[in-house]
Amino acid sequence: MTSWVTTSRVFKPFVVQLAKSLVHGVRNGTINQSTIDNAKDIVEHLNSFNKSQDRSSELSVAWNQWEHISAERESVAAGIYTAKVRLGQLPIYKKIVNATGGLEFYSVGHDDPMSIIDNWGPQPAERNPMDLGSLTAAQRSRLAFMFAGVGDARHVYGSIIGLHQAYNKLSERERDDLHVHLTLLDIHPTVLVRDLLILVLLDELVTREKSEMELEEIKATIFYTFAAPIMPPACYKRFKDTTRYLLKILQTDHTQLPSWIHIVPSSIPGMIKSLEYWKTKRGEKSTRQVLHVHDPSAAAAGADMMMESFPDLFAGGEFQDMHNEFTQSRDLVSKMPEELVIEAVEKHTPTKCPGPNNPGARAEWLETARSLLRDVMGPVMQGHIPAPGLEFETIFYQRMKAFVPPRRLREEALDDLWATFRQAETGHTPESKKNELFSKARNSIENKWKPNMSLFDSFFDEKDGGSGYPDLKYDVLGLISQMNDCNKQMKVYDGKRELDKDCPSYSVISSFFDAVVDALKAMKGKIQLEILAGDMCQTLLAMKLGTDSSRPESFPRKYLRIWQSNVPDYTQGPLNSALYIAPVLENNQYAGASSNCMLNTGCWKSGDEFCHNFALTTPKDFHRFLGARVKDMTPVFGLITLVPPSLPLPLPISQLASRSELTHWLTKIMLYTIAPAIPLLEPMRARYPNNLTPFFHLLFHLHSVGFPDHWLSQFLSDVISDKVYSTAAPYLGETPIPLSEYGRCVPKRKLHLDPWLPDFELVLSSAYDALPFPLIAPDGRSEDDFHVCSMDEMGRYQAKVSSWSISVIMPNFLNIDSSLSILFRKPGATPDGNVIARKIGDVVEGKVTKRGQIYMQTVVETCDVKSGKIVWRMRKSRFEKMKREGWTLEPIRSDLQESAACRIPAKAWEEASAE
Structure with a gap:
């Protein structure tokens, strides 16, 4: 830095550049405190050139930014972890206007069982078998696989069988090295309790001597729990006894579980609730009614x-x-x-x-x-x-x-x-x-x-129209056929285990689980199962941020392979997979995160169309924007697989999109989030659930991919200052979004983003200390401008809907999408909520409302249709100003492009009660 002293008088642009380098280097951690301390005199000398400059000059602006960054660096360093926690806890999806929150519930899977190490695709080219012997001893000692949307865990069991077969091919020394961690993740605690119950029954077969009668009873209980809507009396008694045991130890000491099964403590309350539901409701459920609603055809x-x-x-x-x-x-x-x-x-x-x-x-x-x-x-x-x-x-x-x-x-x-x-x-x-x-x-x-x-x-x-009974219109005979085919393919039938014509379906399932038991016995002490409840994207974001504090430190934060089932159908497809899932993959030739498409298979003409609909790029260009590479993009009867980049992150800029490409793409991602396309009916309905939180997660991610800090910082500054000029335009037609939109541009014009300032403030105030690049915020001279505020200045508020719209209160197959935003309207502002809901694209163009007349919030904490309660977070001073001026709140939905409820006047808004 000494050379800068002799050249600063002559080369003022270099002094400006030094200030900018200091700002970015301190924020992203490439310049540490000791470097600044060692060069303190030099930095102060160079900063002195700022004193005589006009405050609006580039030199003055740059060094004022440095003074701001320098003054806050201790508080920022102390607040990084807490900011990451807050960032990871913000909702990432728009709310669903539905009594159950819109979650769909499937206890029984649909896929053919697979082994994640050697057979995880329907096509031969997708199976991608691993050779465990080719791994290093260190790699074999920490094999980690995740099953997200684990459902009935058929893939976990199939993978345990596959691991056993691979284990048998290893040398004795290689076997000694082996240790495998399997994470079972699902958003539904009941699904996980069902899996846990079967695992505990399997442990009885692994660890305890049993009479022939007891063995058969345990195996039959596993069979009926796994495959059937009803079960014989003896199996039901054992099922009931096992649930009683599980409830007791989860309420007292979950470490009493078998040592190879670990439940993450944060998952336990929901699982206890499920067990208590089974206990209290079992007397109300009728076998006759189950048979009535069950349709095996x-x-x-x-x-x-x-x-x-x-x-x-x-x-x-x-x-x-x-x-x-x-x-x-x-x-x-x-x-x-x-x-x-x-x-x-x-x-x-x-x-x-x-x-x-x-x-x-x-x-x-x-x-x-x-x-x-x-x-x-x-x-x-x-x-x-x-x-x-x-x-x-x-x-x-x-x-x-x-x-x-x-x-x-x-x-x-x-x-x-x-x-x-x-x-x-x-x-x-x-x-x-x-x-x-x-x-x-x-x-x-x-x-x-x-x-x-x-x-x-x-x-x-x-749920709307719920009878208290599950949807039992599923192909239970097809399940048996699938498991029978799996037994043949995985060579489970070995002479000792065969299909028994006296009890055929039982023999199919018991043969499969016998193979699982054999594997657990042979690899005792080498397999650890982790049961984890949560949303896939938010759970893996916590791992990525290092804020998953409820999991043991020894548990993996990187995985060799992740099977996502068809969860991405509900979570923004390949975009969110690249943003939340791919970053926790190991850098290994066998690594990959795969899923299949089952919700809307009929939508897609090609993998390019599927990829573009969610990520607004093609498989060919995917890595240039998001880092991860596309291995498979076959939504129709195939896999969607992302693999790590060819080089460790951050990538060289030569492998990334240009600045103009990046800015255009980011603008489209933002526009398509706030003004989404119109979804079709099932089974052609492509979901676009993200609120604006993932847009900011994306900026964090792009920094780690390798995009320059100043590109991202300047783009974000333009967004929060409402100074974005762009050729990008929202797509306002029906999904799927056509590929012709990929290259579509309109004449450059100003975008009007001020209605979304409450979202910008909430996310960036929550995450400020964790930002990996500087936030160049506007001066914020009025309460209407953007402000970064402390969490003490951020309030939590609620309002109660007195009357929902007809489309909400009637049982409606459309009430399943993440589509709700809150519309705040100033007194006298026009047009009304229904018009605004139909014309969000025109709001962005500045054709419908004037600045300061409306705000839109996509990041909503709670929308409870039954109680009518809506909860959101907002800067206190903005809230108080809106209360004084008599604004109204109105939930609107983007899927039907209409208001979802009557307006709620500001006098009915209040601080939210603690939960």
């Missing part, structure tokens, strides 16, 4: 929906012909000539059709045969033909809606009925006798069997 409806989603794929082609053929075949059975019925059925049963000389017996045989054909056509219409060994239980389940228990747990009525189905292999049972047995077995099931309470949650009581 739901896959047929799913096939119809798929055909509607892909008309070009199915229309007029082979798939359409097959579907029509399946639909017609069941009706044709009644019209089939006797000869065809005999030919189709006789070869599968030892009882030959009686001849014409015995018309009574012949008629009974033919009716039984036609009934058998109709039953067989049910599974065919669902798109799968039962695997060998599962045919008769498939037919049995279609009629009984219950799986056959293992023999020791089978009641007499059920055993007798099941024998008649099995006799199709060995003999013939008259239809009248079968109907009598069916009635007895049905009566026994309705009166003795119990609902699988692990499928129940308060969600089903609270």
Whole structure:
């Protein structure tokens, strides 16, 4: 720095640059306190040139910024961690106008089970197997995998089996190195309790000697908990005893759990609530009602929906012909000539059709045969033909809606009925006798069997039109078929474990879990499971920021692989995956974060369109903006996979977007957030849930990717000062956003961003001490201007809606999107809320309102439809000014582009009560 003293008189621009370098270097941590202290005299000498300058000169502005940064650096350093905590706790999605908060609840998964280390894609090229032997000893000793949206944990179990198989291929020394951490993450505590219950039952099989009867009872309890809506009495008793045990230890000392299972303490309260719900509500749930709402043929409806989603794929082609053929075949059975019925059925049963000389017996045989054909056509219409060994239980389940228990747990009525189905292999049972047995077995099931309470949650009581019962319209037979295929693929069937025709579905599931037990025994002490409740993006953001303090320090903050299920369908797709998920991947050739698309598969014409809809860039350019690279972008029956950048972060600027490209893209991200596109109906509905918090998270992320501080600092300064001029424009049409929008520009004009100042103030005041680059804020001469304030100057407020709009209070399949913002209107401001909701794009263009007449807040803490309570945070002085002037508050929704409730006058606003 000494050389600057001799040149400063002549080279004033260099003195300006030095001031800017000091400002940015201190803020981003590249210049530490000792460097400043050692050069204190030099810095003060150079700063003296500022004293004689005009306050508006570039030199004066630069050195005044340095004085500000220098004065606050101790308080900023002390406040970094707290600021990160606040930043990580801010809501990242707009609120959902729904009694349950809009969360959807699925206890039973849909994917084929996979092993995350060697088979995590439906296509051969996506399987991406790992060779554990090729890793270093250090890498093998800290293998970490995450399953987000873990659901029924089928992929966790499949991965444990896969790890065992890979473990067996290692040398003894390599086995000694191995330690694996599996994180099970889900936003629904009930899902995690269900998984925990099965894990605890598995531990009993791993660690304790049991009688044959006890073993079978535990395995059957696992089977029915995992796969069935109802369970036999003995299984229900063990289920109830296990839930009682779990409730006790979670309420007292969760460390009493098996050592290989850890529950993060912050997850426990929600899990206790779920267990208490099962305990208090189980007497209210009826087996008869479960059987009534359970539709095991739901896959047929799913096939119809798929055909509607892909008309070009199915229309007029082979798939359409097959579907029509399946639909017609069941009706044709009644019209089939006797000869065809005999030919189709006789070869599968030892009882030959009686001849014409015995018309009574012949008629009974033919009716039984036609009934058998109709039953067989049910599974065919669902798109799968039962695997060998599962045919008769498939037919049995279609009629009984219950799986056959293992023999020791089978009641007499059920055993007798099941024998008649099995006799199709060995003999013939008259239809009248079968109907009598069916009635007895049905009566026994309705009166003795119990609902699988692990499928129940308060969600089903609270949701619009909720009956208190889960949605049981799922393809339970398809689940068994999936698990059977998995057993074959993973070589679970090994002679010792095989499909048992006496209890086929039970044997499929118990064989699978036997393989899990074998793996846990063989790798005892080498596998740690972590159970963690939370939103995927916010949970991983906390890991990224280092604020996940409720997890043990020894637990991983970086993962080799992350399976996201289809959670990104609900969380802004690849954009949020790049922003929150990819940054916690290890820098390893095998690393990756994958997901699939199941919510709106029919939307997408290509991976480019899918990627652009959410991230406003293409797979080819993705890494230039977001750092992570795209490995797979196949939303239709494939994977979406992001992998780490080719070089460690920060990336060289030569690999990144130019400054003009970055500024244009960031402006579009902001505009598409505050003025989102119009979503279509299901199953073509693409969700765009982000509020403005992730936009600021993105600026933090871009700094770590390698974009220069002064680019980001200047852009942010323009945003908060309402000085953005841009050629970017919001897209106001329907989703999916067409690729033609990627390059669309309009003539440069000023954007009007002042309505969103409350959001800017909230996020940046909360995160100020953690900002990795300087915030060049406007002077803030009036209460209407942008201000960074302390948390003491930030208030928490509430208002109560007296009347919601019709679209909110009626049970509505549209009330599922994150779409709510708060509109604040000054007295006399026009137009009304409905017009503003329809014309947010025009608000941005300055065509609808004048500066200072309205504010919009996308970052809302609470929107409780039942109580009517809305809670938000805002600078106290802004709130008090609005109260004095008599403003109104009105929730509006972007999906329907309308007001969601009546206006609430400022006199009804108040400080929010503590929670």
